[in-house]
Amino acid sequence: MVGFVTVCGLVLGIIIGILRPVHIPAVYSKYVGLALLAGMDSILGGIKGYLKDSFDATVFLSGFLINSLVAALLGYLGDQLGIDLYLAAVVVFGSRMYQNIAIIRRVLLKKEA
């Protein structure tokens, strides 16, 4: 059910975003991209926690906000220091997304069985 609601919310958001696109300044697009990556990681983490009966709304919300903010700040800091620090966020969140998807898949397969 949570997965269905998540997909519905995501699809609805994309449709409305296409119909009424939000203007993101090009200067901040890199940071917004990192924040979105962190947000998607948080969503997948939340679904994983829900499926494992360890979901906590506070942790989920705080994780979503803090992870997105830290990812964006990491990218900004890297730009200021002349280091590709955003790559760290990309690698961490990217690998975690893979792990979360793998866990969700296994849990769903176990439930089916």
Next chain:
Amino acid sequence: MKRTRQSRWQSTILIFFVISFFVGFLLPGQAHVVREMKQTYQNQDPQDLIRVIKDLQQHKQDLLVEETDMSQKVMQYLRSSDDTAAQVNQLQHEATALEQRTGAVPLAGPGIRITIREQSSGSSPSILADEDLLLLLNDLWASGAEVISLNGIRLTDSSSVYRAGLNVRVGDKVTSMPLVIDAIGDTENMSKGLQIPGGVLDLLNLRRIGAIVQKVNLLRISN
């Protein structure tokens, strides 16, 4: 207990929906910005930009060469068009001259009128000979006559003029004396050409053939 669990479940669903909606809402905007940024040179790879600049420079060189070639072609076309216009003018001029000489168009203008009267009666008749007539006509042509008519019969380059008894045959037409020769052209030249001492008029006077030369402001010779 059951109500609390239901409330928590609803809030969980709501949180998931809101957050996923928020992420989904931002995704198209972000994709749009990234797509726009890819089209700007600021975010291109320097190596790609160097290649693009080299390609553009080569393209510029090619265009310059092409421009030079095209300019030369344009100049050639312009020159040839000028030549063509001159040729057309020349041809039109020649066509007009040929039309005049062949008698295709009627002409009007200043000229001279020569009236020749011979004395065919009496004890010593004075007859205009073929040679006299041809000499007169040739002198007129030579002194600038553009078109000549004999008693209204227009002469062309191929016209044959000769005496036929007491009459004069012009091509396939026959006319009789007195002979009125109209010549359109440079009046002064034609007049002087005929009145040259020892010329055709002196010859006619010597043979007692009356020839009266008149300058006419407007002569009309039809085809």
